[in-house]
Amino acid sequence: MSTVDLAVVGNGMFGALLDETGRFVWCCMDTYGGDPVFNCLVNNNSNQTGFYDVVLEDFHQSEQLYEGTSTVLITKLSTSNDDVVEIRDFAPRFVHYDRVFRPFQLIRLVRRLKGDPRISIRIRPTFQYNSTDGYQTRGSQHVRFCGPKLTWRVTTNMPIRRVIEETPFLVADEPVIIVFGSDESFTNSLSQVALEFETKTVNYWKQWCNNLTLPVEFQQVLMRAAMTLAMNQSEDCGGFLAALSLGLPLGPFSPSTRDSRVCRLLDECLAMPVLRELGLLDLCKKFLGFAKEICYREEAPQHAYNSWGAPQDTKREWAPYLAGYRGIGEVHHGGSLLEEPREESPETVWQQNAVIYGLLAISLVHAFFDIRLSQELCTPKLCEKLEQYARTACEAFSSRAELYRSFGGTADAVSAPRLPYGAGFFDDDLHFFVCEDLDPEIAPASPRLPVVHTLTSVLCWAAADRLHRIAAHYFRDPVRAEHWQRKALEIHEEICQHAWNPKRGSFTTFWGGSRVGPSILRLAELGFVSPEDSRFRGSVRAFEFDAASCATCLKNAEGESLGEESIMSAFATCFTTNTLLWYSEALRSIGAVTESRRLVEALVQSSKHPGVLAEAVDLRSGEQWGNTPCTSALLSLIRVALRLSRTWREV
Incomplete structure (x- = not known):
C-alpha cells in the first residue's frame, strides 16, 4: 500500500x-x-x-x-x-x-x-x-x-x-x-x-x-524540519512552497486536494519569529525580500503565488491520466486560490485583501527592528506602502463592522460559510476565510447576511498595531504612532465586543457565532490576547469540545452519506497536522505542558523521518495523509518544539 x-x-x-x-x-x-x-x-x-x-x-x-x-x-x-x-x-x-x-x-x-x-x-x-x-x-x-x-x-x-x-x-x-x-x-x-x-x-x-540555534531537546527533529523547510523555499523568489505534491487527500474519505505547489502567505508570514529563534536568518531574509517584492508590484497582493513568484492565475485543469492517490478522487493541477476573479468592491477587499494586508505588515515589521535587515530592506517607500495597506484594511474593517451592526448581529448557524468535512473541516486555511457560500440546507431562504471572520478582523487589527510599532521605533514619530495606536485600540474593542461569546466563554470563529475553529488558537501568537488571559484559556477549551464533536467524517469521497455501520468506523481521527500543532502550542502557552508534549511526540513518531510532516494525520493509526512535506506543519512544529524544550540554563 x-x-x-x-x-x-x-x-x-x-x-x-x-x-x-x-x-x-x-x-x-x-x-x-x-x-x-x-x-x-x-x-x-x-x-x-x-x-x-x-x-x-x-x-x-x-x-x-x-x-x-x-x-x-x-x-x-x-x-x-x-x-x-x-x-x-x-x-x-x-x-x-x-x-x-x-x-x-x-x-x-x-x-x-x-x-x-x-x-x-x-x-x-x-x-x-x-x-x-x-x-x-x-x-x-x-x-x-x-x-x-x-x-x-x-x-x-x-x-x-x-x-x-x-x-x-x-x-x-x-x-x-x-x-x-x-x-x-x-x-x-x-x-x-x-x-x-x-x-x-x-x-x-x-x-x-x-549555524542553527538548537535547544536542549528535539534537536534531530528540529534539524530535519529546518532542512526540509529550506528545501521547500524556492530559490527563484524566496517564498515557501506549501508542499511539493498535489492531489493527496486529507483522509480516507476526503476528496483529492488542490495543487499545493504554490507559495502561500498565511503561516509563512506568521513564522518570522520562529525562523529567527532557530537561527534561520537567511531563510527569513529571503522571504522578507519576497514579501517586499509583493508590496512593490502594481497589482494588489494575493494569497498565492507560483514557485517563481508570479501571480498564481493559471486555470485549474484535470489530469485524466492520473488515477489519484490510492485511486481516490480526480487529480487537478494549477488554479488560483479563488477560481474566478471578482470585481474590486468593499466586500471583495474585506474578503481577499484585508487578510493579506495584515500578514504583510506582521512579517515585514521584523525588518524594521533588525539592523542586519533594515539597511537592505527598510525604506520610507516601504513604510508608505504598509501604511496604505493598513489604511485599506482598517477602512474595510470599519465598513464590514458597520454592515454587521446594521443587521443587529447574526447567528452562527445562518451566517457561517459551509466548510469541508473530515480533516479539512477546520478553518486553518485562507481558502476557507474567503468562502461565503451559505449552506442551503441551513438557510435556504435567508437574505445575504454579513459574515465577519474573527481572524480576518484580528489581522486588520495587526496591520494597525504593527504600523504603530514601526512609527514609534523606526521613525520615532509620536503623531503617527498615536494615530495607529488609536486605530488598533478601536478595532480591538470592536472585535472583543462581537467575537466574544459569553455563554461559551470563548472567542468564536465568526462574529456572533458559537463555533470555535483553530484560527482562534492563533490569537495569542498574534498578540491580540495574552496567553495568560482567561479568555484565551476558555477559547482553547471550547475548541477542544468542538474538535471532538465536529470532526466526524459523514461523507465518503463521492459525497454520499455513509450508512450507520460506516459512521463509527469513519469517525474523524484525521486532523490537519497544522491544526494539531497550533493546538499543542496553545496548550503549552496556557500551562498544559504535559499534554502539549505528548501531542508533539505522537506527531513526530508518525513519520519514519522525524521532522518531516504531511498535511494531515490519522490519530488512530498514526498514518499521514495530504500533500507533503507541508510547510505550515514544519513551521508549527519548529514553533512548539523550540518552546517546549528545556533551556540551556537547565543543563
Missing part, C-alpha cells in the same frame, strides 16, 4: 519524494510546480510508469535514513540470504564560485555492501501529467527521455543497455553511478564528479546545521 510518509530530496530548485524502498514516486524537476516527471504517487502507485527505482531480486526488507546532518538519503535493501545493496540519493547543493550551486540533477550511487546482490534499474519518466511516455534516444553512456516540451538525460558508468532494457545484473565493487537531470553532457569523470558533489553537499548541510 502506498503512503505519504516519504523522504525528501531537493536543493531549492526542485524537489523529489522517495518511498521506503528508494523509489522516486514524485519529482517535478524543471520547477516545483511543473510537469511531474515521476508521478506514480498520484497514479495509484502504478508499477508501469512514472517512477525511478532499484529492484533487488529476492527483496526482503529495507532500511532508510539520512546521513547525519545532511540531505543525502541512504536506503539499504537486503534479501533473505543477507545480500545487501546501498542506495545513496541527493540533489547537489553547495557553494561554488561565491554562489550556491544547485543544478537540476538527481545523483544516485548504488553500492554492494554484502553478498551478491542482483539488481535492475527502472527509470520510467512520463510527460504532460502522465499522458505520454515520450521517446528515447541513446549515446554510449547516456539515454535521453524526450517529451513534447522537456528532455531529460540519464548518464551512467554502467552499460547503458541495462537502463534501456532494465536488465538484471550483479552489483560489482565499483559503485554504480546514475545522474538524472537536465539534458547536458558530462565532460569530466562521472565518478569523480559524483563523489565530489556528494562530499561538498554533505559539508554544505553540515555547516548549515552548525
